[in-house]
Amino acid sequence: MAKTNFQFEKRQRELAKKRKKEEKLRRKQEGLPDDTPENQEPAEGSEGTANDDAPPAVPAA
Template structure:
């Protein structure tokens, strides 16, 4: 009888958990696209104030 490879089974469980977590996160992000433009200065990029000298 072959002995069980517990490290392989553990790795497979970890991969499944990670995949499920990523899918859940992507579903959450897909539900929130309408809130992106509500904040003032959202299109400022890095948020640093720009100073123009003329």
């Protein structure tokens, strides 16, 4: 059975991480929004479009 080349796999993960970081930095410099779901905010005027049947949220005072 072939031996796993952990150094190659680690290097590939490092390169992928570096590419992702550079892409994110490039997008930030261009002023484009991130593609990551946790960083996305709803566009103005789109509140309530996801579920029109639900009552509006009431903030606790």
